[in-house]
Amino acid sequence: MTPNYPFNCWYVAATSDEVGEGLLARRLLDRPVVLYRRSSGDVVAMEDRCVHRAYPLSEGRRDGDRVVCGYHGFSYGPDGCLVDVPSQESVPPGARVRSYPVHEQSPFVWIWLGDRRAAALRPPPRVPWYGDGVAWASTTEVLRVEANYLLLHEHYLDLTDVFVMHPEAVPPDIEILPPLDEVEVSERSVSYSRSTPPSRLAAWEAEATGLSPDTAGVRREEGTFVSPALHVQHYAIDPESGKAYELLRIQGFTPESPGATHVFLQMARNYATDNDSAGDFLRTMFHEWATRDAAVLETIQRRLGEDTVARRDINVKADRAAVRARRIAMEMVDEESGRFTLNRILTASG
Amino acid sequence: MTTTEQATRSRAAYREVEVDLEVRRREAPADGVVTLTLAAPGGEDLPEWTPGAHIDLIMTPSLVRQYSLCGDTASRGEWRVGILLDPNSRGGSEFVHDKLHEGTTVRVRGPRNHFPLVSSPRYQFIAGGIGITPMVPMIEAAEATGADWRLLYGGRARSSMAFTGELERYGERVTVCPRDEQDTNFRKSLESALSVTDDKTLVYCCGPEGLLQAVEDGCGHWPDGSLHVERFSAKALEEPSPDALRSFEVECQRSGLTLMVPLDKSIYEAAEEAGVDVLGSCMEGVCGTCECDVLEGEPDHRDSVLNDAEKACNDTMMICVSRSRSERLVLDL
Numbered sequence: 017m018t019p020n021y022p023f024n025c026w027y028v029a030a031t032s033d034e035v036g037e038g039l040l041a042r043r044l045l046d047r048p049v050v051l052y053r054r055s056s057g058d059v060v061a062m063e064d065r066c067v068h069r070a071y072p073l074s075e076g077r078r079d080g081d082r083v084v085c086g087y088h089g090f091s092y093g094p095d096g097c098l099v100d101v102p103s104q105e106s107v108p109p110g111a112r113v114r115s116y117p118v119h120e121q122s123p124f125v126w127i128w129l130g131d132r133r134a135a136a137l138r139p140p141p142r143v144p145w146y147g148d149g150v151a152w153a154s155t156t157e158v159l160r161v162e163a164n165y166l167l168l169h170e171h172y173l174d175l176t177d178v179f180v181m182h183p184e185a186v187p188p189d190i191e192i193l194p195p196l197d198e199v200e201v202s203e204r205s206v207s208y209s210r211s212t213p214p215s216r217l218a219a220w221e222a223e224a225t226g227l228s229p230d231t232a233g234v235r236r237e238e239g240t241f242v243s244p245a246l247h248v249q250h251y252a253i254d255p256e257s258g259k260a261y262e263l264l265r266i267q268g269f270t271p272e273s274p275g276a277t278h279v280f281l282q283m284a285r286n287y288a289t290d291n292d293s294a295g296d297f298l299r300t301m302f303h304e305w306a307t308r309d310a311a312v313l314e315t316i317q318r319r320l321g322e323d324t325v326a327r328r329d330i331n332v333k334a335d336r337a338a339v340r341a342r343r344i345a346m347e348m349v350d351e352e353s354g355r356f357t358l359n360r361i362l363t364a365s366g
Numbered sequence: 367m368t369t370t371e372q373a374t375r376s377r378a379a380y381r382e383v384e385v386d387l388e389v390r391r392r393e394a395p396a397d398g399v400v401t402l403t404l405a406a407p408g409g410e411d412l413p414e415w416t417p418g419a420h421i422d423l424i425m426t427p428s429l430v431r432q433y434s435l436c437g438d439t440a441s442r443g444e445w446r447v448g449i450l451l452d453p454n455s456r457g458g459s460e461f462v463h464d465k466l467h468e469g470t471t472v473r474v475r476g477p478r479n480h481f482p483l484v485s486s487p488r489y490q491f492i493a494g495g496i497g498i499t500p501m502v503p504m505i506e507a508a509e510a511t512g513a514d515w516r517l518l519y520g521g522r523a524r525s526s527m528a529f530t531g532e533l534e535r536y537g538e539r540v541t542v543c544p545r546d547e548q549d550t551n552f553r554k555s556l557e558s559a560l561s562v563t564d565d566k567t568l569v570y571c572c573g574p575e576g577l578l579q580a581v582e583d584g585c586g587h588w589p590d591g592s593l594h595v596e597r598f599s600a601k602a603l604e605e606p607s608p609d610a611l612r613s614f615e616v617e618c619q620r621s622g623l624t625l626m627v628p629l630d631k632s633i634y635e636a637a638e639e640a641g642v643d644v645l646g647s648c649m650e651g652v653c654g655t656c657e658c659d660v661l662e663g664e665p666d667h668r669d670s671v672l673n674d675a676e677k678a679c680n681d682t683m684m685i686c687v688s689r690s691r692s693e694r695l696v697l698d699l
Contacts, residue, residue: 133511137439142411202383202413203477331653339654354485
């Protein structure tokens with residue numbers, strides 16, 4: 017399977033709390049990476065492979081801000097430069113492992129694995145969807161799904177599966193999911209929105225918000241493909257009176273390889289913010305939800321892997337945000353691979 | 367970048383991002399040229415874009431103009447456009463001149479990109495007049511990634527050519543050829559830039575029609591796909607074309623059948639009725655399921671799946687909604 021993800025893109029490498037004093041090994045875009053936090057607090061990311069005998073540096077140990085290989089004791093500085101070879105006095109000049117630009121914006125640590133020089137042209141997406149976050153409470157989770165990252169994007173850009181896969185989560189007065197109101201696009205992003213007729217609350221909504229199950233309100237749902245690395249979903253319950261109860265699921269999708277994806281989830285809510293049990297309830301519920309979805313996507317990935325010739329599957333109207341997102345990702349792949357896919361000549365108007 | 371008299375109509379299936387932006391700065395980098403720096407009044411981030419992208423300025427519902435973004439791709443809060451104040455303007459530059467002062471607000475749609483910078487070790491950029499605007503971020507990207515690049519920049523007079531000051535720092539990479547200066551000759555420089563073909567170089571050109579013609583002719587012996595051009599006036603391809611035929615013939619090559627497609631039927635329907643094995647789903651040109659290879663003929667694209675460049679290539683079409691501009695289409699059906 018050839019990679020269908022762009023390298024010149026910021027991806028989430030880890031959540032902030034995963035990176036500490038220890039050496040965190042993680043395969044990202046099919047490259048071995050080791051992450052750790054320097055004494056200054058800054059995160060370091062470098063290739064997880066000693067330049068001497070290809071042993072993973074993550075199997076070694078820290079020595080201050082340095083990493084010492086667990087095989088022959090070669091030491092590397094945080095910039096990836098080889099600084100010590102125990103068996104000889106001199107260090108081979110210029111020997112280094114590749115280090116990667118990182119940018120921490122809690123709760124995510126972003127990494128750039130593409131052309132290093134292009135990193136400055138595209139800053140990582142900011143995650144400002146809940147303003148300064150003061151009136152919000154959030155939880156994070158890391159999952160791994162054995163499916164291509166585009167299957168995850170497509171899944172979250174078309175939630176019409178909910179009626180089939182999670183019927184208990186559908187508000188009781190909603191019998192069919194209304195069509196998408198709007199799919200909004202720009203050069204690099206796709207966003208859909210939909211609103212439903214008023215409904216009483218599903219059991220999970222009442223439990224999480226603390227509202228009476230008879231509370232009626234419309235639901236506003238938005239999903240955004242921010243980049244190949246990031247999906248943001250916004251779900252609001254708008255009661256007839258009072259404030260909206262908003263839930264955000266901000267998900268970093270980072271290919272581990274063409275066949276598997278790391279999912280970094282931040283879930284934030286603007287209600288029950290000082291109620292930990294509401295947070296625990298939502299976390300457990302969406303964990304079970306995501307696990308069920310992951311099992312389906314993994315099964316699909318295996319079935320796709322059985323195809324010996326490329327097959328075209330059918331899309332429907334509800335897929336139009338997903339269709340567009342896939343195109344954006346593939347255009348990015350083509351542009352950076354320098355493939356002459358198209359001579360994009362516009363026709364002159366008369 | 368300018369023009370198209372009418373608004374590029376929002377597609378039914380997709381709506382482009384539209385925001386009201388404030389003119390933060392208005393500058394005059396050359397005679398008859400202004401740059402506007404636009405930002406959200408509340409300072410929010412603007413959508414991401416890449417070199418070659420353009421936006422619509424929606425001046426009035428019937429007065430919409432496209433301008434290439436010429437600022438810094440890494441600046442999330444601001445967009446910059448360069449605008450030629452054309453004395454023979456059909457309204458756009460007059461509006462910019464009279465109305466778009468610092469502190470005023472204008473509705474903006476996009477960005478979109480029909481002129482993307484494909485990764486390459488070498489670039490030859492060629493700009494004529496205000497066609498320099500998309501080249502500015504392209505040059506920054508080429509410079510940042512260490513590509514080997516050259517710019518040939520022609521114009522009427524040095525004083526009318528924007529960004530020559532910014533470009534000075536690149537030294538010999540940049541050749542500026544004002545027509546009124548005796549010691550430069552744009553045509554000769556162009557000939558020499560394109561004389562030797564190179565399969566590692568991409569040529570990007572934006573400028574008036576005469577320049578594009580000359581560059582297209584000059585690249586005739588270059589490998590396919592080397593030349594990328596952007597014209598000042600782009601056709602809104604999603605509009606049904608006046609060239610679209612009411613009825614036309616479709617040869618389904620694999621099935622060996624030839625069908626007539628009348629006004630009241632789609633290609634998809636005509637093929638299905640004739641027993642041709644076709645695959646379709648949304649019937650609105652949004653899902654891409656019925657995409658079909660075009661072997662001969664010129665389709666009239668009406669879908670929302672293909673981008674304008676792909677439509678212009680005419681090598682594939684959505685047969686549920688798209689029709690034909692040629693009497694006969696040969697499809698891989």
